[in-house]
Amino acid sequence: QVRMVESGGGRVEAGASLKLSCAASGGTFTSYFMAWFRQAPGKEREFVAGVSWTGARTSYADPVKGRFIISRVNVQNMAFLEMNSLKPEDTAVYYCAASVGSKWPGGVNDYDYWGQGTQVTVSS
Numbered sequence: 001q002v003r004m005v006e007s008g009g010g011r012v013e014a015g016a017s018l019k020l021s022c023a024a025s026g027g028t029f030t031s032y033f034m035a036w037f038r039q040a041p042g043k044e045r046e047f048v049a050g051v052s053w054t055g056a057r058t059s060y061a062d063p064v065k066g067r068f069i070i071s072r073v074n075v076q077n078m079a080f081l082e083m084n085s086l087k088p089e090d091t092a093v094y095y096c097a098a099s100v101g102s103k104w105p106g107g108v109n110d111y112d113y114w115g116q117g118t119q120v121t122v123s124s
Contacts, residue, residue, distance in 0.1 A: 001026045002024065002025070002026040002027040002098070002112075002113045003024070003025045003026050004022055004023070004024050004096050004097070004098060004113050004114060004115035004116075005022070005023045005025075005115055005116070006020060006021065006022050006094065006095065006096050006115040006116065006117060006118040007020070007021050007022075007023075007118060008020040008021050008118060009094060009118030009119045009120045010119075010120065010121070011121040011122075011123065012086060012120075012121070012122055012123070013122070013123050013124075014086060014087055014088055014122055014123065014124050015085060015086065016086050016122070017082070017083060017084045017085075017086065018083045018086065018120060019080060019081070019082045019083070020036070020080065020081040020082075020083070020094055020096075020118060020120075021078060021079075021080055022034070022036075022078060022079040022080070022081075022096030022115060023077065023078050024077045024078070024079070024096075024098065024113075025077060027098075027100075027113070029074055029077040030053055030054075030074050031053070031100055031101070032053070032098035032099060032100060032113075033050060033051070033052060033053060033098070033099040033101075033104065033105055034050065034051050034070075034072055034079040034096065034097070034098055034099075035047065035048070035049065035050035035051070035070075035096070035097045035098075035099070035105070035111065036048040036049050036050075036070060036079075036081045036094055036095065036096055036097070037094070037095045037096075037097055037108065038090075038092035038093065038094045038095070038120075039092055039093050039095070039117075040091060040092040040093075043092075045095070045108055046061065047061050047107070047108075048060070048061055048064055048068065048070075048081070048094070049061065049064065049068055049069075049070035049081060050070065050104075050105070051070045051071060051072050051079065052104070053102075054074075055071060055072050055074070058070050063089070064083075064090075067083065067084050067085045067086075068081060068082065068083050068084070069081070069082040069084075070082075079096055081094065081096075083120070086120075086122045087122060088122045088123065088124045089122075090120060090122050091120060091121050091122050092119075092120060093117040093118065093119050093120075094117060094118050094119075094120050095114055095115055095116075095117045096114070096115045097111040097113065097114050097115070098111060098112060098113040098114075099111045099112060100112045100113075
């Protein structure tokens, strides 16, 4: 059974940095396209960043480009999201997600496994 566990969330002030971690177990990590999503209260879950199977390619949502960095370490079965210059509008529950297969995933429905989420709160 595949399990994804996020950690590293917290409450920070605007301009600060946080690094989220996602530990995967129970499957073949190298077969997963990994991504981070977030969901703010009253809003839809949205894509934040994605990283390809080897880590060679990344993709970012426009609001986080230049501030967030996604990475993965396959030998550790882990993915990370480094968040810099945080803004109050980054406040949300952050989820890591895995998409099985060789195709670059599209939206939320293309992901097979999800973590339980970690809260990030940014105060102004």
